[in-house]
Amino acid sequence: MSDSLSNKFEELIGLNYQLYNGLFLTLPLDAVEKTGLLLPLLDAACQQGLNDGKKPDVIIEEFFDLHKPHFTPVDKNNFLFKIIQYVERQVVLVDALEDAAYRKMHQVDKLKILQTVVENVESENLGERFAEILKEFGIRVTLTAHPTQFYPGPVLAIINDLTRAIARNDNSEVRNLLQQLGNTPFSRKTKPSPYDEAVLLSWYLGNIFYPVMGQIIDKFAGRYERAVLENQKLMTIGFWPGG
Structure with missing residues (x-):
């Protein structure tokens, strides 16, 4: 990552993550044990413990002895499960921030890389050679199993709204959506089948991939x-269960 891109990432994603994550961790999602407030302390304890060469179970037990000495084994398991739930939602927050900042990060309206390639080919009088390459060239985009494929519909809807709210700098709406995200289950009762995943991907195919590939x-x-018409595999899409 270049220094310029790295600085943009820190400005648009890193700093905003600190802001919104701080807001998220203080939401009253777990008023009894205040798991969100303890998460940074657990993170610091884990990093320090690993640096000191301690075993993971020792680090966790020392954390409980210091912050929750009254916890029973069941309480400890429940707390750690809640930690995982918080971290899941932190991952979603990062995804939403990256999506909201994508245009600014990559300047998609300014680069026009494809147009530049075509113009350079013409200016160098390489049109015929480029046409021959196009006849044999092919790109296959393979859609793999991404975590968002497994999110329930309500979670995907919140992620979409969260991305838009972040892009608008609507902090009040972001707070409301983070609250919804914290109270919305991520788990599914049944494991999605390849067919279920294909159905979920159909939206992305119809609304994103097909229009862009056509352009x-x-x-x-x-x-x-002529070169494009002769090459039926110039751009194709694959799906991990179906090839």
């Missing part, structure tokens, strides 16, 4: 129509 192919076809 890319149209860009080439405008100047290299």
